[in-house]
Each structure stands twice: as structure tokens, then as C-alpha cells.
Amino acid sequence: MDLQWITDFVSMQGTSFVINLVAALAIFFIGRWVVKLLHGLSLKAMQRGKLDPLLTKFLGNIVYALLMIFVVLAAIGQVGIQTTSLIAVLGAAGLAVGLALQGSLANFAAGVLVIFFRPYRIGDYVEAGGTSGTIDDVQIFTTELRTPDNRKVIVPNGQMMSGAITNYSSHDTRRVDLVVGVGYDDDIDTVRRVLEGVVADDPRVLADPEPNIRMSAMGDSCINWIVRPWVNAVDYWDVYWEMTEEIKRRFDAEAISIPFPQRDVHVYHHPDKADEASL
Template sequence: MDSSLEQITEQGVGLLIYYGMSLLGAIVIFILGRMLAGWAQNTTKKFLERTGKIDQTICDFLSNCARYVILIFTFIMVLSQFGVETTSLIAIFGAAGLAIGLALQGTLSNVAAGVMLLIFRPFKVGDYVEAAGVAGTVKSITLFVTELATPDNVQILSPNASVWGATVKNYSHHSTRRVDFVVGIDYSDNIDKAMETLHAAINADARVLKDPAPMVVVGNLGDNSVDLTVRVWCNAGDYWGLKFDLTKAFKEKLDAAGISIPFPQRTVHLVKAEG
């Protein structure tokens, strides 16, 4: 009886020591894994920020990815300390990841597109762009959507996959822009005088750049008017103000010079039938 009790006691102590060492090893692995994950996150973030070319959002995203990858491996190693078959567990994680990836392929494509937008930076916050069939000022670029605001301050949320897969027009990318006008004058008016009048209105506005030089030419002989094409350059921020003001100035200057801006008209000939 005593020998049986001693044997059970020895087995219990052995199991206690075995599982105690396993538990201790699991705790050590967990602590070291947490420390390593934090170190990897901070190191990755600092390295990416030092480059100065990567958006803060993607810096945070990639540093968090590094942290979670190490935490996953730490979790698997902790389970292996307790005799859990990690090979089958990894297979289960892989299958689950594949299933989740297939179910969320649209969302993942937006994440991938968001990463590409943040890396290559075809536009930045504050730019006025046209993409995926919509136009507006960029308010934010996240990993899932790009937020725009229209000129009348309507919010537009475009999926990143749609933005990245479409042609992007960035009206704010260059520091200067060209403003185009078409001004029609009557066929009976003096073309040279009209062109001089338009040049006078252009030269009176300080926002018009001297280089490239403004251009006023005869662009078309229309049905009702001689169309003068006007092209001037300005700083990108002055585009709309200059366009509105010069349109008004052209009308006032031409009126003062006695040059008319014709409107569409038709001449109708009535033929009286004989008999």
C-alpha cells in the first residue's frame, strides 16, 4: 500500500514538474515574444519614418503587421509547449486565412490599392483630383477608401481599388495652369482691334504670368461669329478667380471698344409661291 502511494506520489510530482516546466517555458516564450513583437513594431516604424517618403498611415500599418506576425508565431510556440500539434494548427490557420481572403477579396483589394496610393502618392491631401468618375478635393487617404469633398462640400467616399484602377487627373500637381477662353466677335468687327482689346484686358491683370506669354489668335470661323482663342497662364491657386474676372473684363473691354459679341441667329428667306 505504501509503495503504491509512493509510486503515485512520484508520478504526480513528475507530472507536476513536467507541466510546471512547460508552463514556465510557455510564460518565458510569451514574455519574450511580446518584447520581440514590440521591438519589431517600433523598429519597423522608425525605419519607415526615417525614409521620409512613406505616408504615416502605411508606416503604422506595416509596423503593426510586423508585430502581429511575431505574436502569431509566439502563440504557436506557446501551444507547442503544452504538446499541441502545431503542424495541424498551422494548416487550420492557413485554410482559415484562405477562406477569409476569398470572402474579403474586395476589401483586401482596397487595402492593396490603398497601400499603392500611399506609396506612389499620385495625389496628396488638399489636391483637387478627378478619379473613378468623381471629382473633388482630397480630404483623407485611408487603407480602404479615399475621401473627397466636392466644390459644394459634398462628401464622396471612393473605394481605393476604383481610384487606383482608374485614370487620375490631378489639377493641383503642377504649380501653374493654363486658362482657356473662346471669345466670339461679329464678322463685321475689326479683328486686330478686338485682339488688341483682349491683350489690354490680359495685361491689366497681375495674376497673368508673362512666361509662357499670353496668346490671342483666331481659332475658328463659326456660323455666327469669328472665334478668338485666348490662352493665359497663372498660378494654380489663381485659376478660377482669374477665369471669372477675365471673362467679365473681356465683355466690358469689348463693349467699350464698340466690338459686339454676337448671339446665335438664323436668316429666314420667305419664298412666295406663284399662282
């Protein structure tokens, strides 16, 4: 009789446990689907509110993480585990883990600083954290950059904020800095006329600020000229490359030389003892 009671109790408890386990799995998978749906809706709502894309992605990641924590706790509670005790244990463990993972917490804090101060935005080309590239995404702990050759570079937020940040996209205009070397025998007025013509004939060069064309230095093998036109930021590299090529073409047409480094070598002959004896 006692054995039958134990068997019935285990059978009832086992059935109840299986039902609770199935319910917990259903809560988890359905909850995850609902979280993804809410995450997408929140992103669309922030985009409709014309929130900054950087802030939108960062807040979206935080919303997703918080909702998933709620779903996991609900699923665990369905199995019969006391979530209040679990939260207390996780809190104590979280303190220990937090001390061990101070770098991750620093990265999270740096991510918050990025959102608050906005040294860069999604789509900006920056140089920071020992690398350079276009900002694709800002996660809770990391920033994703895309290099010009289409490589993804993931940099911790703390590393991004620990040094100087050069943002090449923050302003609408940029100055193209070219240095051109010509020979000492070339006419100064001709060189100036050719360089001014190249700049004036490019429709992408802005009239304000005015381009700067000056002789800058007399080097060992050439005279250096600086050519500094202002252009829209999106035209920077096209102007840089195409203007360099056009200067070379016009220099060739005007017979203006572009010298290469050279040295004059003087050879002196010292007579040896045999030569002195013959004298």
C-alpha cells in the same frame, strides 16, 4: 460529500473566470488607450521626419490596426482561450474570407500602389474614380475626397487606380483657356488690342510662358478667339472668372459685339391653283 466538492469546484472556477474576464476587459480598454497614444506618437514622429502626409496617414492606419489586433489577442488569451489555436482557425477562416473578399484585397493592394507611386497627395485636387475633389485622406481600403461644395466622397482605392487620374495640383502653374466669340463686323485689330490689354493688366498672369491670343475659328455666327494666359495654380479659378467678366466689360466699352447663334429664314410664296386660275 461529492456534491459539496462539485459545488466548491464550480465556485472556484466561476470566481477565477470572473477575475480573468475582468482582467481581459482591463487589458482591452487600457490597451486601446495605449494604442491610441502610440498611434498619435507615431504620427507626430513621422510628421517631424517630414514624411509625406499621404504616407503618414496610410502607415498610421496600418500601425493602429496591427496594435489593436495584438491587444485583442492578449485580452482573449487572458480569458483562457488558446491564442495559437485561435490564430490557426483565424488563418484558415481568413483564407476563405480572403477569397470571398477579393475586391477588398484589391483595394488594399491599390492603396499600397498609391503610396508607392504617389499619383496624388493630401490636398491635391484630382479627377479619378468617376468623381473629382480634394484628397482628404487615404485609408487602407478607400480614399476620401472633398468636393467643391463640401461633400465627402469615399471611393475604393481599386476604383481610384483602375482608370485615368487627372491631377490638377501636381504642377505649380496652369493655363487658363478662354474662348471668346465676336461678330463678323467687328474690327480684328481692335479685338486683339482689347484682349491683349485685359491680359497685360492682370498682375497674376505670368510672363513666361507667354500668353497666347489668336483668332481660332470662323463659326456659323461669330469669330472665335482663344485667350490662353499662364497663371499660378492657386490663382486659376479667380483669373478664369474675373478675366471673363473684364473681357465683357471692355467689349461693351469698345462696342464689340458678342453675337448669339442666329439663322436667316427665307420665305418663298408659291401660288396655289386658285391664284393660277385667276391669272
